Amino acid sequence: MASQALIRDFEDLIGKENVFSSEADRQSYSYDSAVLAPVVPSLVLRPTSTEQLGVCVKKLYDNGIPMTVRGAGTNLSGGTIPDNTDTVVILTNGLNRIIEINSDDLYAVVEPGVITAQFAAEVAKKNLFYPPDPGSQAVSTIGGNIAENAGGLRGLKYGVTKDYLMGVEFFDATGEIVKSGSRTVKCVTGYNLAGMLVQSEGTLGIISQAILKLVPPPKASKALMAVFDEVQDAAEAVAGIIAAHVVPCTLELLDNNTIVRVDDYTKAGLPREAGAILLIEVDGHPAQVADDAEAVERVLKANRARAVHVPKDAEEKFKLWEARRMALPVLARCRPTTVLEDATVPRSQIPAMMKAVNEIAAKHKLEVGTFGHAGDGNLHPTFLCDKRDKDEFHRVEEAIDEMFDVALKLHGTLSGEHGIGTAKSKWMEKETSRGTILFSQRLRRALDPKGLFNATKLVGI
Amino acid sequence: MSNLHELSQRLMALDDRITACMKCGMCQAVCPMFGASGMEADVARGKLALIDNLAHEMIQDPEAVADKLGRCLLCGSCQASCPPGVQIMDVFMEAREIVNAYLGLHPVKKMIFRALLPQPSVFNLAMRVGAPMQGLMFRSTGAPQGTVCAPMLNFMLGDRHMRPLAKKPLHVRHGALDERRQPGGIKVAFYPGCMGDKMYVDMAEACLKVLRHHNVAVFMPKGLTCCGIPALSSGDADGMVKQMKVNLKALDGGDFDYILSPCGSCTSTVKELWPRYAGRIGAVEKRKADQLAAKAMDINAFLVDVLKVQPAGTPAGNATSVTYHDSCHLKKSLGVVSQPRAVMAANPAYKVVEMAEPDRCCGCGGSFNLFHYDYSRKIGQRKRDNVVASQAEVVAAGCPACMMQLEDVLSHNKDRVRVMHTVEIYAESLK
Numbered sequence: 001m002a003s004q005a006l007i008r009d010f011e012d013l014i015g016k017e018n019v020f021s022s023e024a025d026r027q028s029y030s031y032d033s034a035v036l037a038p039v040v041p042s043l044v045l046r047p048t049s050t051e052q053l054g055v056c057v058k059k060l061y062d063n064g065i066p067m068t069v070r071g072a073g074t075n076l077s078g079g080t081i082p083d084n085t086d087t088v089v090i091l092t093n094g095l096n097r098i099i100e101i102n103s104d105d106l107y108a109v110v111e112p113g114v115i116t117a118q119f120a121a122e123v124a125k126k127n128l129f130y131p132p133d134p135g136s137q138a139v140s141t142i143g144g145n146i147a148e149n150a151g152g153l154r155g156l157k158y159g160v161t162k163d164y165l166m167g168v169e170f171f172d173a174t175g176e177i178v179k180s181g182s183r184t185v186k187c188v189t190g191y192n193l194a195g196m197l198v199q200s201e202g203t204l205g206i207i208s209q210a211i212l213k214l215v216p217p218p219k220a221s222k223a224l225m226a227v228f229d230e231v232q233d234a235a236e237a238v239a240g241i242i243a244a245h246v247v248p249c250t251l252e253l254l255d256n257n258t259i260v261r262v263d264d265y266t267k268a269g270l271p272r273e274a275g276a277i278l279l280i281e282v283d284g285h286p287a288q289v290a291d292d293a294e295a296v297e298r299v300l301k302a303n304r305a306r307a308v309h310v311p312k313d314a315e316e317k318f319k320l321w322e323a324r325r326m327a328l329p330v331l332a333r334c335r336p337t338t339v340l341e342d343a344t345v346p347r348s349q350i351p352a353m354m355k356a357v358n359e360i361a362a363k364h365k366l367e368v369g370t371f372g373h374a375g376d377g378n379l380h381p382t383f384l385c386d387k388r389d390k391d392e393f394h395r396v397e398e399a400i401d402e403m404f405d406v407a408l409k410l411h412g413t414l415s416g417e418h419g420i421g422t423a424k425s426k427w428m429e430k431e432t433s434r435g436t437i438l439f440s441q442r443l444r445r446a447l448d449p450k451g452l453f454n455a456t457k458l459v460g461i
Numbered sequence: 462m463s464n465l466h467e468l469s470q471r472l473m474a475l476d477d478r479i480t481a482c483m484k485c486g487m488c489q490a491v492c493p494m495f496g497a498s499g500m501e502a503d504v505a506r507g508k509l510a511l512i513d514n515l516a517h518e519m520i521q522d523p524e525a526v527a528d529k530l531g532r533c534l535l536c537g538s539c540q541a542s543c544p545p546g547v548q549i550m551d552v553f554m555e556a557r558e559i560v561n562a563y564l565g566l567h568p569v570k571k572m573i574f575r576a577l578l579p580q581p582s583v584f585n586l587a588m589r590v591g592a593p594m595q596g597l598m599f600r601s602t603g604a605p606q607g608t609v610c611a612p613m614l615n616f617m618l619g620d621r622h623m624r625p626l627a628k629k630p631l632h633v634r635h636g637a638l639d640e641r642r643q644p645g646g647i648k649v650a651f652y653p654g655c656m657g658d659k660m661y662v663d664m665a666e667a668c669l670k671v672l673r674h675h676n677v678a679v680f681m682p683k684g685l686t687c688c689g690i691p692a693l694s695s696g697d698a699d700g701m702v703k704q705m706k707v708n709l710k711a712l713d714g715g716d717f718d719y720i721l722s723p724c725g726s727c728t729s730t731v732k733e734l735w736p737r738y739a740g741r742i743g744a745v746e747k748r749k750a751d752q753l754a755a756k757a758m759d760i761n762a763f764l765v766d767v768l769k770v771q772p773a774g775t776p777a778g779n780a781t782s783v784t785y786h787d788s789c790h791l792k793k794s795l796g797v798v799s800q801p802r803a804v805m806a807a808n809p810a811y812k813v814v815e816m817a818e819p820d821r822c823c824g825c826g827g828s829f830n831l832f833h834y835d836y837s838r839k840i841g842q843r844k845r846d847n848v849v850a851s852q853a854e855v856v857a858a859g860c861p862a863c864m865m866q867l868e869d870v871l872s873h874n875k876d877r878v879r880v881m882h883t884v885e886i887y888a889e890s891l892k
Contacts, residue, residue, distance in 0.1 A: 024525035025500070027514055028507035033484050038510075046499070073501065074486045093499045117490075138490035329544035336480040338545065388480065 001026070002043040002065075002088065009059065010045055014052045018094060020044040029070065029089045033136075034078040034423050035339055035387060041068070041082040041089040048094035050111075050169075050177075050208045057206060058175025060088055066452045069202045071113060071141030075148050076340060077421030079201045083456045090206065092143050099209070101126055106214045107166055107183055112143025112207045116150075129217040131158035134417070135328070143207045149199035151417035153324075156375035157249040157283075160417065161198065164213045168194040170205035173448035183211055201419055202454040203461075204447055221249070221283035222293045223317045226305040227271045231255050231358075234276035235351035237303035238374045241280075242347050246295045250281040251375025255354070258327050258369040258382075265330045268323055274306070278374065279324050327371040328382065335367070335384035339396055343407040344378045344416030356406040357381045364395040378416030404430075420458050428459055465521055468563045472516035475555060479516070481547045482509045488539035488549075493822040494532055497839045502529045505539035505549045512556045527560045527696075532833060534826030534840075535694055536789035554693060561696030574692035574700025579707050581686040585630065588659050592626040599625060604872035606880055619834045622872035624865060627662040632683065634662070635669075640678040642716070647767070648678035650717040650756075652708075652731065654724035655687050656861035664861065664881075667888035668723050668760055674891045675768050684711035688730040691828050693738075701734075702741050709739070709749050719767070720753055721760045723884055725791035725860035726827065732757040733794060759791060761859055761883055765800040770887070772806035780812040783886060784853035786844065786867065787820035788860035801859045801883040808890035816851035818843075823858075825866035841870035848878055855879045857886055 002021060010019045020026065021043055030038035042065075047053040060067050066087040070080040082089060096113035103126050110119060116137040120130045133152035134140055140150065146168070151160040167181025170193075180193030197205055228234040234253055241251065254262070255276050263270040271277065278300070282292040293310075300308050311317040332338040345353045354370065361368035361383070372380035381403060383396045404414055404427055414424045414431050429437050440459040445451070451461040488505040489495050495504040502511060511529055514520040533553060540549040566574070577584050599609035608622035631653050642648040649672065657665040672679055685708055689701035712720070722728045732754050739750030764770040783805055791797045806813050824830070824840030848856045848871065856871070856878055858864050867880045 020500070022525060023520055023522055024511055024529055025502055027520055028500075028502040028510060028529075031484055031510060033486060072486055072489055091499075136485065136487070139486050329546070332483050332545035333481075336477065338483050386480070 006063070007043065010043070010056070013055050013059065014045060014047050018046040018048060020046070029073070030082065032070075032073040032078065032080040033076050034081065034421060035337060036078045036081060036423060039082045039087070040085055041087045042085060044089045044091060046091040046094040050095070053090070053095065053206065053208050054171055054175050054177060056090055057171045057173070061174050061450065061452060064450055064452070066455060068454055069143070069147075069206045071144030072115070072136070072139045074136040074140045075144060075421065076342070076418040077415070077423040079148065079419055079421040079454065079457055081422070083454060092141060095208065098122055101128070101214075102183070103128060105183060108212045108214055109183075110142050110210055110212060112141060112146075112210065114142045116140050116142060116145055123214055124217070127217065128214040130164065130212065130214055132161045132164060142210055142212070146198055146207055146210060147200060147202050148419045149417070151373070151376070151378065153250045153252065153373060155373060155378070155417075156251055157247045162195070165194050165198060165210060166213050167211035168197050168207055169209040170197060170207045172205050173450065173453050177208070178205060181211060199419065201421060201457050203444060203458050204453065206453075218249070218283035220286040220289045221281055222289050223279070223281045223311055223320055224293065224296060224300075225309045225311075225320055226278040226280065226300040227274045227307040227309070228276045228278070228305055229274065230304070231276040231354050232351045233304040234278050235354050235374070237278060237300050237305065238350050239348045240299040240303050241296055242375070244295055244299050246282070246292050246299075248280050248292070248296065248375060249283045250279070251373070252279045252324050253277070253371060253374035253379070254279070254324065254327055255370045257367070258331060258371045261330045261334060261369060262323050262326050265333070266323065266326055268319060270323060271307075279320060324371070327369070328380075331369045331382050331384060335386055337385050337387040337393070339383040339385065339400070341381050341383070341400060341403065342378070342415045342418040343381060343403055343412065344376070345407055345410045345412030347375070347377045349410040349412065350374055350377060350379070352410055353379060353407065353412070357403060360399050360402045360406070364399045366392075366395055366399055373416070376416060377412065422456055425456075425458060425460065465518065465523070468523060468559065469516050469518045471559045472512060472556065475512060475552050476516060478548055478552050479509050479513045481545050482506060483545050484510070485544055487542060487544055491538040491542050493534060493536060493538065493824060493840045494836060496843070497836050498532075503532050505543070505547075508533065509547070509549070509552065512552065515560075523560050523563055527557070527564055530557050530560065531829075532836070534789070534822055534824070534829045536822040536826065537793035538789065538822060541793045557694070557696035558698045566695070566697050570695055570697060571700075574695065574697045575703055578687045578692070578700070579703040581684050581707065584686060585632065588626060588630065589633075592628055595625050602872055604875060605877050606868040606872045608868050608872040621834070622869045624660050624868060626659055629662070631658045631662050631665045632681075632685070635681065637683040638679050638681040639715070640680070642678045643676050646676055646678060647719070648680060648717045649763070650680045650712055650715055650720040652685060652688075652720055652722040652727055653681070654722055654727040654861065656865070657723055658685075661861045661864065661882065664723060664864075664885055667882065667885040668721075670888045670891060671764065671884055677768075680715045680717045682711045682715060688727040690726055690730045690734070693734060694828055698738060698741070702738055705735050705738065705750070706742055706746065709746055709753070712753065713749065718756065719758050719763060720756045721758055721763050723760050723859070723861070723882055725759060725788040725795065725797070726862055728757055728759045729790040729794040759795055759797045759800070759859065761800040761804045762795070762797050764884070764887070765803045770804060770807050772803050773809040773890075775809075776806075776812035777809050780810055781855060782814050782853040783811045783855040783857050783881070784814050784816040784848060784851040785819060785883070786816070786823060786848070786856055786858045786863055788858055788863045789820075789822050791859045792820050797859070801857070804883045805857055805886045807887050810890060811855070811886055814851050814853050816847040816853070818847055821847070823863050823866045824870075825862045827862060830866065837866070838870065838873075841866050845870040845874055845876065849874075849876055853878065855881055855886070857881050857883045859883050
């Protein structure tokens with residue numbers, strides 16, 4: 001726990017009501033959504049203005065105290081778990097103002113603690129569209145989305161958080177304010193520090209403000225569900241759709257285990273015997289939507305889709321997407337612990353990756369359900385286990401190691417959207433190179449000489 | 462329970478259910494307390510983690526955990542939207558009971574839950590003595606809700622605007638009711654709840670009027686008391702069981718098809734909690750509680766699902782606009798959603814308009830309102846803003862506790878919005 005003198009100092013600086021030092025409060029910031037051991041911070045601070053945030057960072061830097069910034073704590077790789085028990089957690093939910101939504105120039109300026117879904121809803125009221133839609137969007141924050149480069153279901157066509165970041169204001173480790181980017185579409189002033197902050201996982205700076213790009217909403221959309229006997233056929237259809245140069249906004253895959261589990265729970269009448277289903281949505285101008293839907297249907301049938309179902313109305317379409325939304329919750333109800341992974345491969349390699357995941361699970365006698373953003377090559381193999389059963393959990397860890405080996409061999413990546421944190425840092429060199437690690441560490445040391453920002457995350461410092 | 466190790470061992474009984482929490486944090490989106498405080502320890506994920514840590518002796522401060530557990534309205538929103546389906550309310554109730562057994566119950570609560578409420582005659586007497594004395598302490602707020610406040614009792618009641626106690630409680634007005642069932646007709650036990658009996662008597666009268674209109678015979682015995690939910694919420698299962706025993710005895714022997722309450726919290730307690738706790742008294746009581754639970758029904762659901770009350774069609778041109786607040790126990794525990802709206806729409810003099818977030822907790826939370834009035838008001842303000850934004854002239858609810866909270870926040874804001882029970886609205890349309 002932090003010293004009483006330090007606690008009093010912070011109480012003077014940001015108000016007693018924003019300094020949390022009790023053991024119970026500190027323990028509740030010792031974890032995030034990753035299945036990792038908790039680490040209790042020494043103190044928790046909630047600045048409520050940019051100025052207060054800067055003061056907090058400066059004071060912690062001057063005292064050589066490590067710090068971890070935390071939005072909603074939804075990240076899945078341990079990025080918001082304190083490095084050690086000296087760490088101070090800085091909350092961003094006191095910085096939650098939408099400063100500007102500009103309908104003429106199509107941008108918004110927000111503070112980091114703004115909740116993604118609430119932001120998207122505010123934007124929608126002005127008939128504008130903020131496409132990034134991470135699964136945790138109902139609670140996740142814009143700052144966290146930037147730091148983790150969060151993706152979502154619409155990534156295939158619309159891209160991910162980095163594609164909507166026009167500018168950023170942040171504090172470096174010493175408490176100096178740094179600005180990069182602008183409200184203009186084009187901006188080549190100085191280094192692209194905004195790009196550098198994306199997926200930096202709280203290791204390079206603490207975001208205090210972001211300028212985000214907005215787009216007009218699509219005028220029309222159409223959904224389809226394709227049923228396959230074999231998961232390999234579904235995977236090949238995904239590659240086929242991309243190869244046909246059609247870009248749906250969403251292209252999701254559910255394997256047989258996931259279909260059966262979802263149907264057991266929702267009684268939605270899903271094709272339980274199917275090896276896999278693909279859920280697809282195309283959007284845009286009505287004429288383009290019709291063309292794209294036809295082209296997608298042709299590819300699906302050419303890849304042995306047993307049936308292609310088009311929902312007849314909005315209610316049926318909602319039910320279709322409900323099946324996808326229920327995939328993780330339903331799998332999570334099967335066993336006490338759910339380890340949701342993030343293996344991502346080039347789309348042409350999805351068939352090989354799906355095959356490998358199932359073989360690895362069988363080899364380690366584990367239950368796995370796979371669903372995910374197949375159109376991005378971003379799969380979520382989900383291992384169901386009980387972390388209290390040490391043998392079983394060890395087998396899960398071994399299976400995940402093997403799965404990443406396969407993903408890298410297929411020219412894939414460790415993480416499509418969940419980040420590296422501490423959970424996957426040991427793999428970084430394998431995907432990149434020794435030189436990459438050393439370069440990254442040199443960069444970090446130059447910007448954070450005392451190694452105070454999330455020191456154990458990503459590549460270490 | 463004499464030591465912390467024993468406490469942790471008892472909490473380990475919850476381990477399987479707590480482990481099911483995948484710490485996704487989605488409970489943050491729906492938790493009214495988290496919405497007001499923004500603190501992780503105030504949301505289900507944080508509370509579950511703290512209970513888990515106490516069970517594993519990683520924290521050795523049961524009082525702090527008890528304090529965090531108390532910062533919850535038990536609205537059930539987290540459980541209703543929990544992706545892995547953790548039975549959060551059961552865990553919280555049991556954890557409160559276990560931690561409370563270690564810390565001991567506050568003497569005032571002990572007196573209320575175990576001595577006052579299980580003795581209806583003493584409870585009723587205390588309220589009847591209190592009712593005429595109100596004039597000395599309370600003064601009208603002048604708000605359209607007809608609320609009063611008591612500046613001299615601020616140390617105890619805070620700056621609350623509330624409905625005064627009825628001069629004549631329902632059970633005094635009617636005595637015991639045991640009406641003759643009409644040939645082939647329905648007979649119900651009417652459980653008005655403490656607030657229906659002593660505070661919202663007009664609402665309870667409206668319920669009786671509606672039942673009589675539909676030729677439903679009513680059984681309302683003497684000796685009913687609190688359903689026990691306030692005691693259980695405070696971690697006092699013994700107090701709750703004592704009160705339940707009194708009610709089981711009062712209702713014993715009555716010949717009725719349904720047991721109805723105009724209070725969502727009472728109905729939910731009779732239906733879900735009495736059977737769960739009755740086994741602690743004995744097998745006979747367990748059987749009685751099971752039978753009552755099978756017959757327990759919200760009065761709105763009874764009117765629509767059993768009596769087939771239907772919306773009247775197009776409202777009159779000058780119809781009064783009414784918006785509906787989904788009480789947590791009604792929607793999230795009992796699944797009663799469409800029926801209260803249909804009951805209101807059965808009166809053509811009203812038109813139903815929806816507010817934003819109709820199922821967002823109003824902030825009452827029973828005893829939460831007593832111990833965390835500042836947060837209760839803050840949460841209630843969001844509900845008030847939604848009510849006012851709907852531009853309705855009336856806001857209706859199916860739970861008197863919510864009505865009390867709505868009256869408080871609307872009264873403080875001097876809003877010209879009346880608060881009614883859904884059945885009161887329907888009753889107005891009946892001769």
